[in-house]
Amino acid sequence: MAGVFDNPVFPYFAFYATVVVLKTMAMSFVTAFHRITKKVFANAEDLVDKTKEKVSTHETVERVRRCHLNDLENVIPFVLVGLLYTASGPSLSSALLHFRIFTGARIFHTIAYLFALPQPSRALGFFVGVIATVSMAYNVLSAAKY
Amino acid sequence: MAGVFDNPVFPYFAFYATVVVLKTMAMSFVTAFHRITKKVFANAEDLVDKTKEKVSTHETVERVRRCHLNDLENVIPFVLVGLLYTASGPSLSSALLHFRIFTGARIFHTIAYLFALPQPSRALGFFVGVIATVSMAYNVLSAAKY
Amino acid sequence: MAGVFDNPVFPYFAFYATVVVLKTMAMSFVTAFHRITKKVFANAEDLVDKTKEKVSTHETVERVRRCHLNDLENVIPFVLVGLLYTASGPSLSSALLHFRIFTGARIFHTIAYLFALPQPSRALGFFVGVIATVSMAYNVLSAAKY
Numbered sequence: 001m002a003g004v005f006d007n008p009v010f011p012y013f014a015f016y017a018t019v020v021v022l023k024t025m026a027m028s029f030v031t032a033f034h035r036i037t038k039k040v041f042a043n044a045e046d047l048v049d050k051t052k053e054k055v056s057t058h059e060t061v062e063r064v065r066r067c068h069l070n071d072l073e074n075v076i077p078f079v080l081v082g083l084l085y086t087a088s089g090p091s092l093s094s095a096l097l098h099f100r101i102f103t104g105a106r107i108f109h110t111i112a113y114l115f116a117l118p119q120p121s122r123a124l125g126f127f128v129g130v131i132a133t134v135s136m137a138y139n140v141l142s143a144a145k146y
Numbered sequence: 147m148a149g150v151f152d153n154p155v156f157p158y159f160a161f162y163a164t165v166v167v168l169k170t171m172a173m174s175f176v177t178a179f180h181r182i183t184k185k186v187f188a189n190a191e192d193l194v195d196k197t198k199e200k201v202s203t204h205e206t207v208e209r210v211r212r213c214h215l216n217d218l219e220n221v222i223p224f225v226l227v228g229l230l231y232t233a234s235g236p237s238l239s240s241a242l243l244h245f246r247i248f249t250g251a252r253i254f255h256t257i258a259y260l261f262a263l264p265q266p267s268r269a270l271g272f273f274v275g276v277i278a279t280v281s282m283a284y285n286v287l288s289a290a291k292y
Numbered sequence: 293m294a295g296v297f298d299n300p301v302f303p304y305f306a307f308y309a310t311v312v313v314l315k316t317m318a319m320s321f322v323t324a325f326h327r328i329t330k331k332v333f334a335n336a337e338d339l340v341d342k343t344k345e346k347v348s349t350h351e352t353v354e355r356v357r358r359c360h361l362n363d364l365e366n367v368i369p370f371v372l373v374g375l376l377y378t379a380s381g382p383s384l385s386s387a388l389l390h391f392r393i394f395t396g397a398r399i400f401h402t403i404a405y406l407f408a409l410p411q412p413s414r415a416l417g418f419f420v421g422v423i424a425t426v427s428m429a430y431n432v433l434s435a436a437k438y
Binding site: 049063066069070072073074076077080083084088096113116117118119122126131132134136140141143 | 150155157158161163164165167168171173176188189190191214215218222224225226255277
Binding site for chain 1: 311355364375376380408425429433436
């Protein structure tokens, strides 16, 4: 197992990992947009007029939050496993295939979630992303020879 | 602080980090299993028959989701701190002790959570895992000499 | 893009990354403190006297949990992007600026959240942290030249 990061795959990993992390962070702003436009806040100190409003929930806000949590559950494992996978010395073509499929799948998953596309749209985005991460995990475990 | 990854500890870290990340990801499938068999969905588009069913929650599904969130709160810090710890050049025996104790503790925590074992089972799994991560964090901070 | 970690920025990154991860983990103990002192548990097996008590929620506990989740949504992206940023070979002064601003912003965010300080306190802590991470992400994407 090559333990160094000065391999040709690393800059590509850095690119895709950063893209999917930024996509995950963007969910905070989608949540904030809906909270502000719909006046749906989770904290008393966020209310503009405490005499008239109170904390509440809204299906659209909860939907974006579920999408955000699903990103945490899938994007972070991708970045962690992807870093170990990159260190294991994969071929550039194989690595790019994994990174691109995962990134595409998660962007599709986000669209399917936020616009409530009919199933199995969202499930497909989820599963393809999981398969990419598990395939990289398999490569890491094989390289670790343990 | 040795800043390279071609050290003998790295392949072992890669192994245990991948195992605990895969365990965390497995929670998604346990959740999906209970959602499908119990017909408990969080999104309207997931309902099979929209005229008869509506979105709902179920204690078993919520339990698995709490376990999953607890994994995110503990397994991801372990992998992040563990990577920095591995880079700090620990002895192989000390590193393996940390990795194995954490991995064992989190597998026990998952069993204790999913099967609702009497306390302090789950608390024990949680605390032992935290101690392993905090001990690694202490080593990183010492090595960083800051 | 320099792909190695034996650069002068790494020990500083290791320090700040460990500090913010430990801060995130500390939220578990703040939650546990409030759950135990207020007898507010999420799991039936956590109840001391099952004949008298039942699982419940409490605004203070939920507030700490929202703070913890917000940390997962922001601190983990910081550590992941920060690692790639460190590998991209930034100047030490620029890197320290990013790490210190982020760490300060998140400590302020935690205080603002837990003590329910009037807005825009918490929003300020949140946004400053996001700007630090996005700025590092921009540097990574530029270095990746893709």
